[in-house]
Amino acid sequence: MNEQDFLAAYDPRDYPAVAVTVDVVALTIxxxxxxxLLIRRAAPPYAGHWALPGGFVRPDEDLAAGARRELAEETGLGGERLRRVHLEQLATYGGLDRDPRMRVVSVAHLAFAPDLPDPVAATDADDAIWLPVTALSSRQLAFDHGRIIDDGLERARSKLEYTPLATRFLEPEFTITELRAVYETVWGHPLHAGNFHRKVLSVPGFVESTGASTERGGARGGPRAKLYRAGDARLLHPALLRPAREETVR
Amino acid sequence: MNEQDFLAAYDPRDYPAVAVTVDVVALTIxxxxxxxLLIRRAAPPYAGHWALPGGFVRPDEDLAAGARRELAEETGLGGERLRRVHLEQLATYGGLDRDPRMRVVSVAHLAFAPDLPDPVAATDADDAIWLPVTALSSRQLAFDHGRIIDDGLERARSKLEYTPLATRFLEPEFTITELRAVYETVWGHPLHAGNFHRKVLSVPGFVESTGASTERGGARGGPRAKLYRAGDARLLHPALLRPAREETVR
DNA sequence: CGAATAGTGTCTCTTAGACAGTATGCA
DNA sequence: TGCATACTGTCTAAGAGACACTATTCG
Structure with missing residues (x-):
């Protein structure tokens, strides 16, 4: 049998049906x-439970396109604002009993977005919200989405260390203090303002000055801050390491 | 329709057929x-081309199990030796035209193994070899496996920086010089012997002494080296960073 | 004016890396 | 005996983090 005959005789239905979905862990501040970003499922399985936005991959889109489509559907975002959202593949979850319907393999993605409008529930959901991650523990999540979220949060914390992706949580122009607030929020503890400031400016390509400053000082006083935009570095050298956590090492 | 009715009425065949495969980038020194580890494909598509070991995920195994099975089939490995091989998920490749037969989504894995016997071709291959990665450029690889291998090599180089996984390329007991050779081989350039030695011993939990030494000194002279085994650290603190490569940063 | 904040200076401690030096064991 | 190698000592430069200080702006 040559290659052409083989392809002609080939029937995909001979293989066991596996469904492939994309899910998105979308984070914002x-x-x-x-x-x-969570949706409340309108249909079984897990109807009424909160879940990650996601769904079956369509025949005409690759995995990243599917994830971006799901994100667009739930956030109502499009065009330039959607394109500015950072999206990367997180990991793939293929346990045997993830979904009671059939074997479902889910390719999870991770997204970083600046503060966005309230989401609108798409057809497959009856609600959609931005939920503070601190409120997660009390929610019953569908499928293994709790595990996926944990992995996404850890990836996010880690990515801030060695990439400039913290800027993706901000508008195109930002102050060093706003950037520090991103780190403090994602890592969950305060950083030293002065040392952070010097460090950010010393990493080549992390940020570049716009020459401008904010219109006003802080709400409770203080000078106007200089404005920066993201630089051209894709990796931070040297990295901004999280304060060492002995526990997590072993 | 309640949840039970829904599941009863659900027909997986309503969804477009997507195949899920696992592929393994298995590295050794x-x-x-x-x-x-590469196999030569016996059947179309890409019959006669070199490819990563891999295949369709079976209904009764999760993704990691599928990858370990594929690895076992091609290496002939089993039991304790197979269990000692490090295996992690790399990334998932789901481009539209990866496979001429149908939509195939491949979950790639990365494996680190100590020096193993020559592989034996399994049923779906007519040859299997350990190929030096330096010889890759001249080979015509099947599917998008060249891209997957590039990603795997970069992940391997990066993992040596902040995890103790270099020890997985070695037998359970090893010398610091052997460990250094792993780093030099994977990173592709020489390291300073004295500084490397001190650094490895100074990272908590990276290696622990067995108390024993090698039977003989080096082939060309020198004292006997002390033997170590892997410690209990899962992350290296502080990390062993590759010498900075300005080019790759931007 | 008082308080909060942006940004800089300086000191200390740790680490990376260069280099040198000693002891060991093979040919 | 000569040489390669295991391992340790020491110095320097860079970076992380603590602390202090100035300047600016809001209420």
Whole structure:
């Protein structure tokens, strides 16, 4: 049998049906707290439970396109604002009993977005919200989405260390203090303002000055801050390491 | 429709057929060079081309189990030796035209193994070899496996920086010089012997002494080296960073 | 004016890396 | 005996983090 005959005789239905979905762990920062995009499922399985936005991959889109489509559907975002959202593949979850319907393999993605409008529930959901991640523990999540979220949060914390992706939580122009607030929010503890400031400016390509400053000082006083935009570095050298956590090492 | 009715009425065949495969980028060190496990495909598509070991995920195994099975089939490994091989998920590749037969989503894995016997071709292959990665450029690889291998090699180089996984390329007991050889081989450039030695011993939990030494000194002279085994650290603190590569940062 | 904040200076401690030096064991 | 190698000592430069200080702006 040559290659052409083989392809002609080939029937995909001979293989066991596996469904492939994409799920999105979308993070943003609102009111100084890290928030996560969740939908409430309208249909079984897990109807009424909170879940990550996601769904079956369509025949005409690759995995990243599917994830971006799901994100667009739930956030109502499009165009330039959607394109500015950072999206990366997180990991793939393929346990045997993830979904009671059939074997479902889910390719999870991770998204970083600046503060966005309240989401609108798409057809497969009856509600959609930005939920503070601190409120997660009390929620019953569908499927293994709790595990996926944990992995996404850890990836996010780690990515801030060695990439400039913290800037993706901010508007194109930002102050060093706003950037520090992103780190403090994602890592969950305060950083030394002076040392952070010097460190950020010393890493080549992390930020570049716009020459401008904010219109006003801080709400409770203080000078106007200089404005920066993201630089051209894709990795931070040297990295901004999280304060060492002995526990997590072993 | 309640949840039970829904599940009863649910027909998986309503969804477009997507196949899910696992592929394995298996690395080992032979004769001081980094080697990669490749098979030569016996059947179309890409019959006769070299490819990563892999195949369809079976209904009764999760993704990691599928990857370990594929690895076992091609290496002939089993039991304790197989269990000692480090295996982690790498990334998932789901481009539209990866496979001419149908939509195939492949979950790639990365494996680190000590020097193993020559592989034996399994049923779906007519040859299997450990190929030095330096010889890759001249080979025509099936599917998008060249891209997957590139990603795997970069992940391997990066993992040596902040995890103790270099020890997985070695037998359970090893010398610091052997460990240094792993780093030099994977990173592709020489390291300073004295500084490396001190650094490894100074990272908590990286290696622990067995109390024993090698039977003989080096082939060309020198004292006997002390033997170590892997410690209990899962992350290296502080990390062993590769010499900075300005080019790759931007 | 008082308080909060942006940004800088300086000191200390740790680490990376260069280099040198000693002891060991093979040919 | 000569040489390669295991391992340790020491110095320097860079970076992390603590602390102090100045300047600016809001209420």
């Amino acid at each position: 609102r009111d100084g707290a890290l928030h996560l | 032979r004769d001081g060079a980094l080697h990669l």
